[in-house]
Amino acid sequence: MNDSRKLKGRELFEKIGKPTKIVAPMVDQSELAWRILSRKYGATLAYTPMFHAKLFATSPKYRKDMWCEMDGDPKIDRPLVVQFCANDPEYLLEAAKLVQDKCDAVDLNLGCPQGIAKKGHYGSFLMDEWDLVHKLIRTLHENLDVPVTAKIRIFPEKEKSLQYARTVLDAGAQFLTVHGRLREQKGQQSGLADWETIKYLRENLPPDTVFFSNGNLLYPNDISRCMDQINCDAVMSAEGNLYNPGIFNADNCQDKEKVFPRVDVICREYFEIVKCHEYSSASRTAMKSHLFKILRPFLPNHTDIRASLASLNAKSSFDDYENTVVIPVENVVKSIFQEKDIEEKDKVVKGGIELWGGSYYTVPYWRCQPYFRPVNGVTADKRVVESLKRKAEVPLESVREKEVKV
Secondary structure, three states, X not given: OOHHHXXXXXXXXXXXXXXXXXXXXXXXXXXXXXXXXXHHOOOOEEEEEEEEHHHHHHOHHHHHHHXXXXXXXXXXXXXXXXXXXXXXXXXXXXXXHOOXXXXXXXXXXXXXXXXXXXXXXXXXXXXXXXXXXXXXXXXXXXXXXXXXXXXEEOOOOHHHXXXXXXXXXXXXXXXXXXXXXXXXXXXXXXXXXOHHHHHHHHHHOOOOOEEEEEOXXXXXXXXXXXXXXXXXXXXXXXXXXXXXXXXXXXXXXXXXXXXXXXXXHHHHHHHHHHXXXXXXXXXXXXXXXXXXXXXXXXXXXXXXXXXXXXXXXXXXXXXXXHHHHHHHHHHHHHHXXXXXXXXXXXXXXXXXXXXXXXXXXXXXXXXXOOOOEOOOOOOOOHHHHHHHHHHHXXXXXXXXXXXXXX
């Protein structure tokens, strides 16, 4: 390890431009092409998808499927943090050394709540093994040429969450990302992220800690609201970014073409990026999933295009994608904008202030927008809702029975 090259947290943060809008690490989703598109729409830092450290270290095929020579390229893909999940320090270090020359930092995933993480014994299922977590981070901290960072979830108890965060920082993590949800909050049980606990950690950790917040971002104006309320250095978005890359256009909140871009425009831009970087197997594999998310509000109104997209796969040709999905979407939206009353139909309407502090928007279906998960009640995490209810002094029933995972 060359200590002269490795920067500490605040120094690293300043070197990479003090980014405030971050593309979250997402399994098979935050790959090269999507990172390039997200940066075009305002992201200032991006994480790779979560890579399995042991497979990355030992399987050439896995590495080829997940990583290519243009990942981390200084001209198109920086600043970049590469994320791994792991439970073995040696495999983690071996994997990290393979990418340390192509990134600005290596991140340890301590937040994945999915069943595969439980089965594989990684992610949030290491939350009760603090000695192992410490060893994983310390191994990278002492042996890599680049800094190590970490992304965690919270416990029900604020103080336990704080002690856990301190353990992660003590081990050597230079950035700390806090996803304000419990391990149990996932899928239909996601519910609201707990900004109070995130803020508590921010206020009680060393003031020079580089601190990122993750959770409850729906629209660009939620970015400043989060940063002001929590006093974090940056905010991270996962699903909010996947359904609308315009979420990071916080500097252009009045420009709906940037904040709620048309689905035909995003489809074309994203398709051309994937096509231009066809050597990225991960980007090619992720294309169908990304198109479904971009087009989520659009497809129920045009089921023929949905059927065409469903019939495609990673081996389908670019011509197939363009002729059966991209061009038909462009033609439909073009016809919509030829309607006489399009100016009225294309309006974006902001709703009132909700209990969680932000507002919902009514957005035409031909524009990218957040995905709301219907759940039984406001949130699976009753602690957060009860706290919000007390603050607002309104009955729980007055809150909308829909929630979003972001």
